[in-house]
Amino acid sequence: MSQVNVLDPSASPLDYYGYELRRYREAVGLTQKQLGEIISYTGSLVGQIETARKLPTAEFSERVDAALGTGGMLSRLLGLVLRSQLPSWFQxxxxxxxxxxxxxxxxTHMVHGLLQTEAYAxxxxxxxxxxxxDDRTAVRLARQRILEKEEPPVLWVILGAGALYQEIGGAEVMRGQHAHLLSFELNPRVNIxxxxxxxxxxAGLTGSFTLFRFTSDPDIAYTEDYGMAHPTANPNDVRARSLRYDHLQAAALSIKDSAELIRRTMEERYGEQHAVA
Known part of the structure; x- marks a missing residue:
């Protein structure tokens, strides 16, 4: 008889997810193989997730929630699991x-992670x-779930023109990324x-930066470099970054003109003829 790996659910969000998955599965009397057959995954994958050796996905979580009647528990837990897999400095x-x-x-030169396509990421x-x-890409894309909340944040993004021209991943990837940016054109909560x-x-020649605003907490100004995050709530620093952002918005194209530039760049630089060449 094979030894069952017993997880400590307090060790990490991933361990807690695996512990709860096993608990729900055993409560309804299913083996890993039987559950896998129901949700169209292998029993081996179910076992790997139960023992915290594999990251679950949104699709896996939704199927298990439905099959085991968890009330959506695993899907709700997934965001915390994936966030815990981010580099410690970025969590x-x-x-x-x-x-x-x-x-x-x-x-300055790259599309923000909240707006990246899978291929671009x-x-x-x-x-x-x-x-x-695969796992690191899934973890990055999981951050984008905040844009699907019932009350998502208002996102303002100013892209340096270089982000449209720096060919990351090839022409096909860039065309898809441009199309994704354009998909937010009529979304008043995502402004590009x-x-x-x-x-x-x-005003942004010194580099990229981000401002976070909250309902009751102080505003945060954030910059990063190679493997290090630099958030600050210092009022002077926040005011200085806010002033720079105001000047950048004044210098940037309007939302409508920006969409036209993105569309034109997508067709002229990354169109189908370019992709085949």
Whole structure:
């Protein structure tokens, strides 16, 4: 008889998820293989998730919730599980994203993680390290669930024009990324502006930054560099970043003109003829 790996549910959110999955499964008298057959996954995968050796996905969680009658418990837990898998230095930032009522970000050369497609995110994350790339990509995309909340934050994004032209992942990936940006064109809670090259010297030359605003907590200004996060609630720093952001918004194209530039760049630079070439 094989030894059952007993998890400590307090060890981590992933361990807690696996513990609860096993508890619900055993409560209805199903084996891992039987549950796998019901939800169209292998029993081996069920076992790997139960023993915290594999990350669950949204689809897996939804199917298990339905099959075991959990009342959506595992799907609700999934966000915490995936957030816990972020690099330790970035976990605080993900918590700020999840709590903020408004997020204002300026990105010099890359699309912000909250707006990245799966293919674009894979290309970014795999640039220097391709280990566990599927899991790391899933973890990054899980942050975007905040935009699907009943009361999502208002997101303001200013993209340096270079983000539209830096060919990350190839023409097909960039075309998909541009199309994804355009999908928010009529969404009043996701506002995208492009800072064109013609703006010349501007208030964001020193680099990307983000402002988080909350209902009752102090505003946070955030910058990052290689593997380090730098959030601050210092009022002087927040005011200085806010002033820079105001100037960047004034220099950027309007939301409508930005969408037209994104659309034109998608067709002219990453159109189907370019992708085949």
């Amino acid at each position: 605080q930032v993900a918590e700020l994203e999840a709590r903020a009522t408004e997020i204002s970000t300026f990105q 894979r290309a970014v994350l795999g640039a220097m390290d391709r280990t566990d790339l 502006q492009v800072l064109p090259y013609e703006a010349g010297a501007h």
